[in-house]
Amino acid sequence: MIIIYHNKKTVQRVDGAVDLNNMKYFSIGMVLFNLAKKHPDEILVWCDLKWESYLNIEGIKSIIHHKKMMVSYNPYVSNLINNNLGYVDNGSILRSNKEVTFLSWQMSDAVGVVYAEVLNAIGSQVINRKEDFGYLLNSLAKRAMPMGLFCYSDPRLFNTKLVDIPCDESSNYILFKFVKQHLGIKWIFVLFASFLIYERKIKLFPFFFSFFFKSRKWDKKVLDIIQVSSNNKVSNSDKIDVIIPTIGRAKYLKDVLYDLREQSHLPNNVIIVEQNPQEGSVSELSFIYDEKWPFKIEHIFTHQAGACNARNIALSKVTSEWVFLNDDDNKLEKNVIKKAFKNILQYGVEAIVTDYPQTFEINSYDRVHQTTIFGSGNSIIKSIYLKKLQFNSKYEFGYGEDFDFGMQLRNSGVDVIYFPEPTIIHLKAPMGGFRIKSTFLWSNDAVVPKPSPTVMLNNLVYRTQQQLLGYKTVYFYTLFKVNIFQNPIWFLKKTNAHWNASVNWATMLKNND
Template identity: 40%
Template structure:
C-alpha cells in the first residue's frame, strides 16, 4: 500500500508505505503524483490523505474496506468536492449520502481515500489531462461506477470520523464542467435554470467555461481485472424465500417447481396468499398435496397489499439470507448456486438480478452499484433484511421497493445489480400481490403530480436540491404527454398538481410514523 500525503490537494508531501520502504516522488503536483504511484505500483492499493489527517488513519480497517480490486473509497473528514447543487441533476441515492455508514457513492473527497493502481490506470487515457486532483477523483468514481467500479464513502478509513458538516471546494465553473462531462447535456440546462430560480444567480460565465470532452456513457474496460473478495472467507448458503401472491395459482406453482429443482435448495419458502373475499378459501391446495424438498410456511389472509404481505413473511425468516421473489417468474436450476458464487466473489450484502420481460433487452452489461432495489428479484443478508420493514405509506401504490432499498443503504448495506444472473419476469396480466385500489387523490379534478407515493419517497430521501431538480425535470418531461400546450397554463396546473401531491405525501408519511410507533 502506498498513501500519498498531500497539502490541500495541491502539493505532495510524502508517501507512506505499508512495508516501511521509502518512496521518492518525481512529480510535483498531486494529480501527477497519483498517476506516478499507480504506474510504479500497479498491483498495490494507492491511497491519498490530507496532511492534517495522516495521524488519524485507521489502517487496520483498510483491508476490510478495499476487500477486492474494483473498490474505490474515500471519506470527507471536513471537505468534499462538489456542492449540494449537484442534486439538481442527480436524483439517485449516490448524491445524498449517509456519512455515518459505509455508503455507495461516487462523491469522493480529497481528505482520505484509495483505489488500486491497475484500476486507476484504466482511466488514464481518458483523464490524463485533468489537472485538478479532486476533479479527477470524482470523475474516476462517476464514470467508474457505471463500469463495475464500486465506490463508497467509508468512515472506517479514519479513527473517530467527525459528524460535523463538510465544506465544498469546487468552483461554480467546475460544477458546470462536471455536469457537462458526466451527464446528458440537457441536464446542464436544468442546472442553469435551478441555480437561477432557487439561488437567484444567472451563471452565464460558467456555461462558457465548460470542458468540451465528454465522459458521459464512455466505456472503461475493467473486465480483465480479477475480483475475489476477501470479505467472506466462507459464505453461508442458508436462504429463506419471501413470496407474496394473489390469484396466480398456476404461475406460483411454476415458481415453486423452479425452486424445487435448484442445485442449491432454499431452506424455507414463506408464501403469503391474499384474497379480499372474507368467505374465500385458499386456492393453493398443491402446497400440501404435493411433496416439496423444503419447508413451506403458508399464510392465507384477507388483507391485500404487498407491503403488509412481505412484512408478514419477513417476520418468519431466520436464515442468513433472504430471497425476495415474485409469483410470476421463471429461472434456471443453478440460479441460487450462481447467486452465492457472485455474493462471495464481490463480498456484497445485497444483490439484485436481471429481471427482464419478454422482448426486453439489458440496458447494462456489467455488474454495478444499483440506484434502486428489486423486491421480486433480490437477495439480501438476513441481518439487514430483518432490521427494516416495507412502509405502509406505499401500500397499493408503487415505490415500496425503492424505499426498502434506501432503508438498507442507510444501514450500510450496499446493493449491486448483476446482469449475468437472470430471472425471467412473466408479468402475468391477472392476479399478483397488488389489488387495484382507487386512491382518494384519483378522484380530484386536478390530479397530483407526481404520484403521492413517489413524492413521499422524494420527501424522505431527497436533499432540497434533489427535490427541486426532480420538480424541474418532471415539468419538462410531462409537457409532451398532456393536452395543455399553453406553457403558462401548464405551469400553473403543474404547480397545483405538485402541491396536491405534497399534501397527500405528507399524509402517507404520517401513516408511516404511526406504524413505526405502534411497532416499538
C-alpha cells in the same frame, strides 16, 4: 501499502516505498498514477496532512476487500461538486449517509484508497493528471462507477468519528464544468435555467466558462481485465429461505414452486403468503399439500391484501442466513440460487439484485455494478438485516416500496449490487399488479395529486431539495411537450396545482408515524 500525504495541492511525503520522496511537491494525481505503474500490486492511499493522525491504517485492508474498489471519506459538510448538482442529476443518490459505508462516486481528497491495478487499467481515460486532485477523483469515479468500479464513502478510514466539519462551499464554476464534462451540453442549459427559475440567479459566467471544456467519455471495457476475489467473509452457511407473496395466481405460483424444486441449490424453506380480501374466501393453493416438496413450505393465508404487508409477514418467518425475495409470476432457471451464491462470495456482498427482464426484453445492463434500484421479486439479501427493516406500509397499493426498502438497506450500511447473471424472467402474468381497486386518502380530492404521492414521498425522503426541483423540471417538461401548442400559462397553473397536492399528501405521509 503506499501512503501519499499531501496539502491538497502537491505531495508532501510518501510512506511505504523507497526512493520516492523525490516526488515531493509534484502533482498528487501524477504521483498517484506513477506509483501505480511502478508498484502494480500495491494498495495506494492518499491523505491530507491535516488528517494524518486520524488515518486508520490498520483497517484499510479490510475496507478495500477486493481489487475493483475505490473508497474515500469526506469529513466536511459539503462536497467538491456542490448540492446544486441535484438540479440535473436525479440518477445519483446525493443524500448520502456518512455514518455508514455508502455508495458514492463523490470522492474526497481528504483520505482515500484504491488498488494500483485500477489506476493502471483506467490510465488511458485520465488525460489531465495534473488537474485539481479532488476534481480528478470525482471525474474518474463518476465515469467508472457504472462500468463496475465499486465506489464508497466509508467513515472507517478514520479512527475517530469526523462528520460535517465546516468548509467553504465549492464554486459554481466547478459545478458547470463538471456537468458539461460528465452529463453533456444540454444539461448546462437545464442547470442555468434551474438557477434562474428556483433561485432567481443568473449564472452567466459559470455557464459560458463551461464551454471551454470538452465532454469526457469512458471506455466501457477498461475495467474488465481486473479479476474480483473478495476477502470479505459474508456467509457462514448457504442456507436460504424463499418468500413469495401471492394473490389469485395459483397456476403461476405452482410453476414457480416447480422451478424451485428443480434448483441445483435447494432452498431450506419457502414461505408463501396468500392474500384474498373477500370475506369468506378460502385458499386456492391446495396443491401445496397434495404434492411432496424437497423443502419445507410454510403457507400463510390472510384476508388483508397488500404486498408490503404480505412481504413483511413472510420476512418475519425467515430462519435461514439468506433470503430470496421472489414473486409469484417468475420463471427461474435451474441454477439461479447457485449462481447467486457464487456472486455473493466472489464479491463479498450482502445484497444483490439479478437481471429481471420481461419475456420480450433484452438485457442491456451487462456489467456487475452498484445500483440505485431494488427489486422485491429478484433480490437476495442477508437475513440478519431483516430484524431492523420492513417494507413501509405508507407505500401500500402505491409505488416506491421497492426503492424505499433498498434505501433502508443502504442506510444500514448494506450496498446493493446488480448482477447480469443469473437472469430471472418476470412473466407479468394476467391479473398482476393491483387486482383490488384501492382507495387512497386523496382518491376523492377535487385536485388529483400528480405524480403519485408515494412517488413524491420517495423524493422527499431520499432526494436533496435540488433533486426534487430538478425532477419537477423534467416532469413538467415531459408533460408539456406532449402538446407544445397548449396555453403555457394555463398548463403551469394546472400542473402546479397537481404537483402541490402531491407534495402536501407526501408530506403528510412522511410525518404520519
